[in-house]
Amino acid sequence: MTTTTQLPAILGGEQAVTLDQTEAIRWPLIDSQDEQAVLDVLRSGNLSLHPIVEELENKYKERTQRQFALTHNNGTSAILAGLHAIGVQPFDEVIVPSATWWSSVMPVLHCGGVPVFAELEPECLGLDPEDVERKITEKTKAIVVVHLFGMPSKMDELTSIAKKHNLKILEDASHAHGAMYKGKPIGSFGDVSVFSMQGNKLCPSGEGGILLCDDQEVWESAVRLGHYERLLNLESNNKYFAATGFGFKFRMAPMAAALAVSQVARMDERNTKRNENCIYLSNKLEALGIETFLAPKDVTRVYFEFLVRYDESITGLPINDLAKALQAEGAHVAAPRYPLLHQQPVFTHNVWSKIARLPATEDNPIHLYDPTDLPNTTLGNGSLLKLPAFPSANSDLLDQYSNAFEKVLAHSNDIPRTDKAESSA
């Protein structure tokens, strides 16, 4: 006989997740050290220009083994500066993923570039190297690689494709602070690499971002675009642009930089705790048939977000009904995947070419976007469930999450199905 502890809560059983989760999933973690760091800048009176910004740049240069760093007011502006600095020009094609935050892609338009979407591969959720190669044309200039949710993309393959076709890589490492790929830090793979430090990120500054590279000209191009205040100190002719820059003001607020410096000092320790927790639960969920994106050998992923893949064809229980049943257990589980960019009105209704100011010409007819493109990405994206990344959880809570899955999956035939019309209303 099924007892109420074995029966899913959605069917009248007891909840599996009963522990208070507030502290276990709280992020960001702000303590007196952070408060002091910000107060020190505040009290210095140097609210706009302060050496703490350079300190943050030095820390990231060291961590990623790069020659140059340039902090930004957010990751989006760092990506725009990066694309500009690697020379993306009108009509250049840039290969990008569709399942990502829009900032990985939309800045391409402001360089006059044409985003060309490629499939994700299913193991690491990075760009699929084979599809990337298929999408290369004589107009391709660059690839935007995103390490989605903190899992490094297949950099060996992507780097060798870029070399073979003479393409630049912009590495969007916003989700992957502290990750490693075959002994090299994430953030060291792009001609330009960028981290966002927005408030949810693994090194949160509130709002902020950083651009990294090894080429002085690339760095100076980014300086010219958004950091007029640094131009006078350059030795090159770029110093003559100091009175105007190239039209943007992208510098990072020192109070935000102070928070990031304080946070990065604890980041490895905090990443380790997330990893221990997510890997512990992953091993339990794998035993239940849930795919959890454990890192391949030689790769250390981080858990900016903890997403798992559920194949509803195995149990017959639709993913949204699974999520509802898990929520009834008290688990924070949802299906908020990224809306696929190639299906958004800005692309399907040709708004993008107006943003990019690209007139249709005989040589360059308007690139049309088809929302039914990228079947693998669409299918894969629809099978993801998001769990908390458990920054401070202990194993009791993780065991309760695992019990919630076990209980619901054991009763998958009995879990109520949402009426399709209701779910799409």
Ligand SMILES: Cc1ncc(COP(=O)(O)O)c(C=O)c1O
């Ligand atoms: C993958 C990715 N790239 C870029 C960004 C942009 O960063 P920001 O929000 O700091 O502008 C974000 C998110 O915030 C992101 O998730």
